[in-house]
Amino acid sequence: MKHRYLPMTEQDQKEMLNVIGVSNVDELFSDIPEKVRFKGNYNIKPAKSESALLKELTQLSKQNANSDEYASFLGAGVYDHYKPVIVDHVISRSEFYTAYTPYQPEISQGELQAIFEFQTMIAELTGMDLANSSMYDGGTALAEAGMLAAAHTRRKKLLVSGAVHPVSHDVVKTYALGQSIEVVNVPLKDGVTDLDALKELIDADTAAVMVQYPNFYGQVENVQAIADLIHDAKGLCIVSSNPLALGILTPPGKMGADITVGDAQPFGIPESFGGPHCGYFAVTKKLMRKVPGRLIGETIDDEGRRGYVLTLQAREQHIRREKATSNICSNQALNALAASVAMTALGKKGVQEIATQNILKTHYAKETFEKAGFTVAYKGAHFNEIVVKCNTSVSTINKGLFEKGIIGGFDLGKVDAALENHALIAVTEQRTKEEIDALVQEMGALHA
Numbered sequence: 001m002k003h004r005y006l007p008m009t010e011q012d013q014k015e016m017l018n019v020i021g022v023s024n025v026d027e028l029f030s031d032i033p034e035k036v037r038f039k040g041n042y043n044i045k046p047a048k049s050e051s052a053l054l055k056e057l058t059q060l061s062k063q064n065a066n067s068d069e070y071a072s073f074l075g076a077g078v079y080d081h082y083k084p085v086i087v088d089h090v091i092s093r094s095e096f097y098t099a100y101t102p103y104q105p106e107i108s109q110g111e112l113q114a115i116f117e118f119q120t121m122i123a124e125l126t127g128m129d130l131a132n133s134s135m136y137d138g139g140t141a142l143a144e145a146g147m148l149a150a151a152h153t154r155r156k157k158l159l160v161s162g163a164v165h166p167v168s169h170d171v172v173k174t175y176a177l178g179q180s181i182e183v184v185n186v187p188l189k190d191g192v193t194d195l196d197a198l199k200e201l202i203d204a205d206t207a208a209v210m211v212q213y214p215n216f217y218g219q220v221e222n223v224q225a226i227a228d229l230i231h232d233a234k235g236l237c238i239v240s241s242n243p244l245a246l247g248i249l250t251p252p253g254k255m256g257a258d259i260t261v262g263d264a265q266p267f268g269i270p271e272s273f274g275g276p277h278c279g280y281f282a283v284t285k286k287l288m289r290k291v292p293g294r295l296i297g298e299t300i301d302d303e304g305r306r307g308y309v310l311t312l313q314a315r316e317q318h319i320r321r322e323k324a325t326s327n328i329c330s331n332q333a334l335n336a337l338a339a340s341v342a343m344t345a346l347g348k349k350g351v352q353e354i355a356t357q358n359i360l361k362t363h364y365a366k367e368t369f370e371k372a373g374f375t376v377a378y379k380g381a382h383f384n385e386i387v388v389k390c391n392t393s394v395s396t397i398n399k400g401l402f403e404k405g406i407i408g409g410f411d412l413g414k415v416d417a418a419l420e421n422h423a424l425i426a427v428t429e430q431r432t433k434e435e436i437d438a439l440v441q442e443m444g445a446l447h448a
Contacts, residue, residue: 065407067271071435075385075426076216076410077138077165077263078271081244082354082429084345087268091338099333105309112308115333116296118280118340125246125343125351126260127253128282133294134336135279138263139168142210142240143175144281144292144326145259149208149236150181151325152290157182157205159230161193163215164240166415172210181207191219191378191387199229208236208259213252214245217424218362218385219378227256242266243280245383247348247355259283268342269335278335288312292326357429358384361436365427368440374447377422385426387412387419390447394423400446406439 013025022028029037048056067080091097095110102108102115115133122131135141146158158176160169162185169185176183186209187197193211202209209230213221227237238259239252244266246252252260264278265271283291289312297311343351366376366386377387388409390397398408409423427436 064273065402067407067430070402070405070407071431071439072407073409073425073427073431073439074407075428076424077167078274078277079266079384079426079428080271080430081266083268083270084342086345087338087341090341091334096334096337102310105307109308111333112296112310114337114340115294115331116298116308117344118336119296121340121343122243122264122280122282125243125251126241126257126280126282127246127251128257128260129253129285130288130291130295131280131282132291132331133296134264134331134333135261135281135293136332137275137277137279138240138261138265139165139171139279141261141263141279141281142168142238143171145238145261146172146181146183146208146210147175147179148259148287148290148292148325149238150176150179152287153207153235155205155207155235156180157184157203158207159184159186159198159201159209161186161198161209161211161215161221162188163191163193163217163219163221164210164212165216168212168240190380191215191217192221192380193226195222195225195229198226202229202233202235204233206230206233206235208238210238210240212240213249214242214383214385217378217387218382218426220249220381220383223250223252223257224255227258231256242384244351244355244358247351248359249355249383253282253284258287264336264339267339267346269338276332276335278332278339280336290325294331354429355383358427361429361431362386362427364433365425365431365436365440368436369425369443372440372444374440374443384428385424388423388425388443390421390423390443392447393421397423397443397446401439401442404438404442406435406442408439408443 017023072080099111102111105112119131119133135144150156158181160172160183173183184201186201187194192215198209209226211221211223211226213223215221223239230237236258237256239257241252241260241262243262243264260282262280264280269277281291281293295311296308299307299309301307362382362384369376369388375389377389394411394413401408409425412419412422412424
C-alpha cells in the first residue's frame with residue numbers, strides 16, 4: 001500500500017464503483033458542465049515520500065519560536081503556565097483521545113464522568129451553582145452568555161467593559177449582529193471599568209453588563225459594585241474570568257455574578273499558537289435550563305449503581321431544534337479533560353500557590369521596571385499582567401528582545417491608539433527572577 005493513511009486500494013475503488021453502477025470516478029462529476037470544471041494543475045508541490053515529508057515538516061517546525069526555548073512574556077489571553085506531566089499521559093489514552101460525543105451513556109461512562117468532574121471543579125472555582133461540559137473557547141463562551149442574557153431578560157442591549165479582551169469583544173459584536181442586539185462599550189478609568197459611566201449607561205433595555213476579571217490589562221475589577229448596579233436595573237452580570245486567578249481572588253459567584261465564563265487554557269492546555277483551547281460556562285441555578293452546550297448529570301441505574309448521563313437535553317437543537325438555546329451543541333471534551341487532570345494534579349493548594357506566584361512575580365516585575373525608569377500604567381490591584389510604557393515602538397523592542405531569546409509583551413497599540421508604545425507584559429509562575437531581570441535590562445537598552 002503506497003499511503004498508509006489512505007487505506008482504499010484500487011480494488012476497493014473498483015468494487016464501490018461497480019456497486020453504484022459507475023465505470024470510473026469521472027462519471028461522478030458528469031452533472032457538472034465541462035466549461036466550469038477545473039482542468040489545470042494545482043499550485044502545490046509534488047508528492048514526497050513519508051520520510052522526506054517528515055524531514056521537511058520538522059525543518060519548518062524548527063522555525064517556530066516557543067516558550068520551551070524562549071522566555072515568554074506574551075500573554076493577552078494565552079499563557080505559558082506549568083503543565084503537570086500526567087496531563088499528556090492521560091489525554092493520550094485512546095479511550096479519551098478518540099472519544100467524541102457521548103450520546104450512548106451505557107458505553108461512555110468514562111468520558112461522561114471526566115466531563116462531570118470538569119463541570120464540578122469549574123463550578124467550585126467560580127462559585128457558581130453549575131457549569132456546562134465546556135465550549136470552544138473563552139470568546140465564544142462570552143458571546144453565548146450575552147445571547148443568553150438577551151433572551152432571558154427579553155432586552156436588546158449589552159454593555160461591554162472596555163477592558164474586556166478586544167477579540168472577545170469582537171466575537172460578542174458578531175453574535176449580536178445576527179440577533180439585532182446593541183453592543184455598547186463602557187469607558188475605563190485608571191484601567192478598570194468606570195462605574196459612574198456604567199451607571200449612566202444602564203437603562204431599562206440593558207440585558208447585561210459584561211466585565212473581565214482580572215481584565216485585559218491585568219487589573220482586578222470591582223465585580224460586586226458592577227453586579228449591584230446592573231441588578232438594580234433587573235439585568236444580569238456576566239463575568240469573563242481567568243480560572244487560575246480564582247485560586248486566590250474572590251470567585252465571581254460570591255460577588256453577584258449571574259454567569260461566569262472564561263478559557264480553561266491556563267490549566268494543562270498548551271498555548272498552541274492560539275488554540276484549540278477550552279471555554280467554560282457557569283451559571284446560577286435559575287439559568288440552568290438556558291445554558292448552551294451540554295450538561296452531564298450524575299444518577300443511579302436500576303441496580304443502584306452510580307452513573308452519568310447527558311441531562312436537560314431539551315435545550316439542545318438535536319432534541320428541539322426550533323427552541324435550541326444555542327447553535328453550539330458540541331464541546332471541547334479532550335481539552336476539558338486536560339484541564340481537569342491539571343486541576344486534580346495541582347489540587348486546591350497547588351492552584352492557590354501558582355496563583356500566588358503569578359501575583360508575586362508580577363509585582364516584582366512591576367517594581368523592577370519602575371526602578372529602571374519605566375512608567376507602569378494603572379496603580380490598582382493586578383494579576384499576571386502589567387502595562388509598561390516605552391519610549392519607542394513595542395514592535396521594535398520586541399524584535400530586539402527576540403534576538404536575545406525573549407518573547408516580549410503584547411503591543412497594545414494594535415488594539416488601542418491611545419496605548420501606542422505600551423506593552424502588556426505577562427509574568428507567570430514559569431518566569432524566573434533571572435528572566436525578569438534580563439527582560440527589564442534588555443528593554444531598558446532598547447527603550448533608551
